[in-house]
Amino acid sequence: MNRLNDRSNSIGEFVPAPDDNLIICRCEEITKGEIRQAVHDGMYEITEIRRYLRVGMGLCQGQTCGKLVKGIVAKELGVSPSDLESATARSPMRPVEMKIFGNEERGSHG
């Protein structure tokens, strides 16, 4: 993990590719090129990429694109996808309207 986090390691210049306009995260409409560029902007971790681009933060919460994003980032960094830590799983698992959170039962914490 240390090697991954070492931002002084050169990963080379961003080289445009013919499939850069391919949409990867369809919920947030983020392309492959944007994800690759984000890595070159210094976002080496999935969590960073998520915060930077909002990939995997839409309706499906990364259920569709999670593996794809990992693959693209890993390739750009020259590592194996399994070297990358998954995005942090958080509640709620599914999109929930704010008004429903307002209905949350009371006095149940503890």
Next chain:
Amino acid sequence: MERYDLVVVGAGPAGLSAAIEAAKCGMHPIVFDENAKPGGQLFKQIHKFFGSKEHKAKIRGFKIGEELLAEAQSLGVKVELDSIVMGLFPNKEITVKKGDAIRHYKGDAILIATGASENVVPFPGWTLPGVIGAGAAQTMVNLHRVQPGRKILMLGTGNVGLVVSFQLLQAGCDVVALVDAAPRVGGYGVHAAKVARCGVPLYLSHTIVKVEGTDCVTGVVIAEVGTDWKTIPGSEKHFDVDTICLAVGLSPMSQLAQMAGCRMVNDSRKGGTVPVCDKYGETSEKGIFVAGDVSGIEEASSAMIEGRIAGISAAYAQGFLEQEKLEAQLAEQEAALESLRQGMFAPQNRRKTPTETEEGITVSTNLLKHGFVADNEIERFPGVTHTSGIHPVIECTQNIPCNPCQDVCPKGCIRVGEHITALPVVDNEVPCIGCGMCVAACSGQAIFLVNEDDGHGHATVTLPYEFLPLPEKGETGTALSRKGDLLCEAEVVGVKTSKAFDHTNLLTIKVPADMAYKARFYKRQLPIPCGTKAGE
């Protein structure tokens, strides 16, 4: 907040099985599922399952689901549907969204049995309406009885791709091709053979270059891939299609386990990020169990056993089961699981390509490359024999854990033996009575009854037939080869339907004697009256 002995997340095969075992031990489990109906993916599995009796072999998936549900209900298991488990928090507390309300529950033990989701693969046009998951297509045809499209291309030749392709054909869709970037068919050969003999071509070492269309899918271009996984220029093929189904693997939905702090591991053989668990299904977090696809992609039969193991273990951990009983019950379940995890497709053998069967027979390369066993390959398998009179011909050529053919034969003509993955052997010393039980029982639809010569230069072939409308006795159509090529004229001389066959009809066709070992399917060639659509 409500408290339960055991909270199960997911009412699929693993979750229901766990709840059943826990309830048998005296626990009061509650099962949550986000769907409107319980059963997970079981209720859309209309095909017969593999395995042995203890694995519910030759029973259709949805029937197994019905049995599980009935058993759970009879034991008083509470199943809450349309209930989304939003989070799993410290001290095994969960929040559940149902309707407009969020409720809190606490489980003394928790079982995560959330299953998996379908993978996708991006290519130009993959976001067009008409590109769908194979599982979604299966839900549409088998649960909602809606065709996802008229002309369909399937990407992926694992069991999901093969099984769903066949079911799309059964639903009256036109499957124009199966495509896989891998050089070999990924799923069971018998599943591939069912699709191939219907005339669907398989393109291995091929991938989708692009999907065409502006508002929806109107066509697709595929091309051959080289050993460097790049497409070979000039190898492009075009198909007019309105639907692309993606059957490119599953990913465990393991986020709840991660949220709960369970130690996770990224294991590509298990399909992605999964919680680490011991043989009891318990994760690194005491009292949190996992079972089924969420702990590693397998199939429903093993998910049910994993669920039972987790249910039993949870009962023991909470003091509902004595250690002696725990060990006896676990030993039984582990043996059942072990026997399923055998053969060429066992988890430990994934990505290996055996060149020989366990018996030392050279495998059919044509089956792996094109989805059907070639005429010059079929004779070397022990289920394919020659004798006078009617006899079974078993085109089962891969070692998979399955043996219903042996169990159903009332005469004992068919032998698999103790080792459940062994290829079935036909013993011609024992006369076949032509009852057809083996033809109907074979989950792979790989058994045929053949009478090589009726004395007048003709042969009869009895084949499993699961399409509607049923051909009628006396009609004439066309016999198809294993590849699905039109072979010769065929007269339907028998149509047998029986409750014991469980919706697998037995069609007997008469063909020239030299076609006895070539004719393996029948195509109706009746004129369709004007103004009606196929399937009406």
